Amino acid sequence: MDGHPSRKTVLRAALAAGVSTPAALMGVPALARTVSGTTNGPAPELTPTCDDGDDPTPPQMEGPYFKPNSPRRTSLLEPGTPGVRLTVTGYVFGLACRPLGGVLLDFWQADVNGAYDNAGFRFRGHQFTGGGGAFTLTTIVPGLYPGRTRHLHVKVQAPGRPVLTTQLYFPGEPRNNTDALFDPRLLMTVRDAGGAREAAFDFVLDVPQTPGPGPTPPPGGTTWTVGTAYRPGDxxxxxxAAYACLQGHTAQPGWEPPSAPALWRVG
Incomplete structure (x- = not known):
């Protein structure tokens, strides 16, 4: 990493801020997860980029504990639930890096003691992405059980498309080195948050998409230039319109000031 925000970081910031997704960003490569905010150990390898011809998020085995018909909910917490609170956020994209709405995400996991509820639906639940492709899961950090490192299970399915079954992992776990199923491409970005933990992961599904249009020529009165290294305050x-730089970066197509609120402030 060269210290410049990735296009994926800019896209996440725009979506999180409620800004319309810039058309110039919709057809460019994006990372299936970001690595900023990782707190434990060296930054792992990146997942495949989201672009035509690249592989989507890797699948993994379902395991013996999946149950269908989980309740629809974004929080798996119940009153008095023990464990460290965990919030997982992210987006679901197709192969052209465009967000996918109406995607089913079905999560299941072990409790704080490493046990799965096979009689009921504790720590099981499904939800759907909104039009912007975003999801949020509120749960706890799962416990450990023999033979496995710490992980979350998930099934992800876009409307009318095959199901992706996979698992998400935590950075810095000692058992990552001994778990035969562990895949570093499925590491979440995780950070501490006042006694709780916050994680991020973005899924890329094998869904064909038409890339969005490229950037249009800017109107008159423009000094912003592709290839220029801008510093905060420039x-x-x-x-x-006038803009002030918020983060140091080298200008690229798709990062025009009106399309990159994470990089530029009006005024």
């Missing part, structure tokens, strides 16, 4: 104009 000022440019774009289409007659």
């Amino acid at each position: 000022r440019v104009t774009y289409g007659g």
Whole structure:
């Protein structure tokens, strides 16, 4: 990593802020997860980029504990649930890096003691992404049980498409080195958050998409230039409006100031 925000980081920031996804960003490669915020150990290898011809998020075995017909909910917590609170957020994309709405995500996991509820539906639940492709899961950090490292199970299915069954992992876990199923491409980004933990992971599904249009030529009154290394505080104009740089980066197509609120502030 060269210290510049990735296009995926810009896209996440725009979606999180409620800004319309820039058309210029919709057809460019994106990381299936970001690595900023990883707190334990060296940064793992990145998942395959989201682009035509690349592999989607890797599948993994279902395991013996899946149960169909889980309740629809975004929180798996119940009153008095023990364990360290965990919030997982992310997006679901197709092969052209465009967000997918209406995607089913069905999660299941062990409790704090490493046990699965096979009689009921504790720590089991499904949800659907909204139009922007986002999801949020509120749960706990799962416990350990013999033979496995710490992990979450999930099935992901876009409407009318095959099911992706996979598992998500935590960085810095000692058992990552001994679990035969562990795949570093499925590591979440995890950080501490005041006694709780926050994680992020973005799924890329094998769903064909048409890339969005490329950037259109800017209107008059523009000093912003592709290839320029901007520093925080630098000022440019774009289409007659003034912008101040928020994060150091080298300008690229798709990062025009109106399309990159994580990088530029109006005024």
